[in-house]
Amino acid sequence: MAVTIRDVARASGVHISTVSRTFSAPHLVNPETRSRVLATAEQLGYRPNRAARALITGRTHNIGLIVADIANPFFPPLIKAAETHARRRDYHVFVADTDEDPIVELDLVQALAKQVDGILLCSPRMSDDQIELLKREVPLVVINRLITGLPAVVMDVGLGARDAVQHLLDLGHRHLVYLAGPRGSWTNREIRRAAGATARTAGADLTVLGPNQPVEETGAAAAEAVLKTGASAVLAYNDLMAIGLLQALQDRGVEVPGQVSVVGIDDIAYSGLVRPRLTTVANPTGAAGRAAVDMLLQQGDDGPTGQVTLRTDLIIRNSTGPGPYVPAGALNAEVAAHVKE
Amino acid sequence: MAVTIRDVARASGVHISTVSRTFSAPHLVNPETRSRVLATAEQLGYRPNRAARALITGRTHNIGLIVADIANPFFPPLIKAAETHARRRDYHVFVADTDEDPIVELDLVQALAKQVDGILLCSPRMSDDQIELLKREVPLVVINRLITGLPAVVMDVGLGARDAVQHLLDLGHRHLVYLAGPRGSWTNREIRRAAGATARTAGADLTVLGPNQPVEETGAAAAEAVLKTGASAVLAYNDLMAIGLLQALQDRGVEVPGQVSVVGIDDIAYSGLVRPRLTTVANPTGAAGRAAVDMLLQQGDDGPTGQVTLRTDLIIRNSTGPGPYVPAGALNAEVAAHVKE
DNA sequence: TAATCTGTTGCAAACGTTTGCCGAATGGAG
């Protein structure tokens, strides 16, 4: 049914190997022959069968991209960037969603392993050991998690969390809440560590609430607990939760940032659209996707290597304002500017 | 390097065909032999090579999903639903992004054709003829566009647009704007047609502004033009544009819905989070994704068939309010409820 | 003139499966 290399060979009066070479090693075939073959191939609508090619070359020209939740707005820009970048290099991308489930994650990697030249593992929830093991089955690049010895692209959320907490401290907040993310998330641990350290250094309190599924609903559901802590500022694991919290607080008549300041992480497209506009830590997700593809596809001796850290940026908008302990001298020009905005 | 069927055969002392049958036709092999083979396969970490299998069976167990823009929040829920549904049926999904470019779209279908058992084409921008032609190369299910003779899953945006316009008319608006979507979009034509017909029937004006790229920025950029028309209500091609417009109007000091009412389409996750919360037409994207997968994978004589229309729902929130011509008698209970909300 | 090289092509094996066909073994019926 489908037109194969053999049909083209017959129609142009050459051996199939010549047709094959016309496509995969053009310099080895006489220009005249080549153009003849190309012409008949075009005319017949021939397209090389990648599966057959993969079988013999061992290279599928496919990559896998495994994310926790496609519908989480953090991922689409990353997926898009990775896919576009991969396609530019003539690779196709399998996208799969684990629903935050480490078991599904494991299955998925194994199922995809034979079908791809490598896998991009986004924010994996598996244990380090499991990932280590999987690495032997298929080239892996991990995104958003640092594991010694494993190639990775991470965004420096530690830095982001530090900046965010420092921003809150500068505003005069002394009791903060970290609204934690899902169990098993490296990002979550990083944020928690950095936020804790920064708060501690300044002699401020940091209460951790969680773990939580990183969705809007849990952010909203946490409002009660947040208020009960008596904290005046909240750093959320991601914008989704921050926005959920924002909503729930306002529904309860709590003013943001008047009574409680809220900071998110990710800078998803909509964090600038909610009211008040969300102060958040911007993550370079597109760049991360591209970097990960590059790393995976790098002409490898044996597999991808290296660890890349991308910088994050605190974006100050309107969901953060002065806290209860703003010292007279601290209301300097910079902070004043934030407050005013 | 990778463990093949042959390794398993050798290790368990049977012929490779027996191993093959153990996996693809278990009932043909002695339970005892089967469990022995299964055991060694497990121990060796054997996984069937799908490419090789595809070569001989002609079924890849992959499908392609082509969308205009992964980062457009309309698509991720659809992608997620389709992927999850496909995986449940043991299919993997290639996801690709055309960036709204019909050329890329065409290339993509052809490139993917040999590698998949079928392709889901979301909101294609190609011409009907082109799609018709492609259908001969690979089984196709079109989402969000109706083409005679082609299997499709569409959401009834015509109905949605009618409901939306009727809602605005009921509120007393007599001059409406339709902020159009991209050229080549079937959805766009449907909305325009239905909105126009509904307005015309009621003797109201409908000004069409566009075509536009379906992103937030163009919605914002259109604010000026919208105001210039003097219309009191706007229906946007999608929520993204509606939200952009909302923002821009408010930035100009125009009250929504006080001075201008705005209705979106899609009900993306964030339309309920902006202020005012957006009145919009909800599209069952998840259901559409699943239906399309089912249609594509239906045990087919020759290819998928049928056309499914999924119903849409007008969700009334706070971005719509009474218009300048609200007749005394029209402020019935239902409308009053809307207004109050 | 013989030897060597270069460029172009054909030949055939290989990649990891599936599957139609055939033969061997087993067991039940007559």
Added chain:
DNA sequence: CTCCATTCGGCAAACGTTTGCAACAGATTA
């Protein structure tokens, strides 16, 4: 004890490519 049916497993071809090897022609070199 023979015959037949059934169950099981092996054999080998096939899927559409790539690629090392060899053959051949013509050109270059010695």
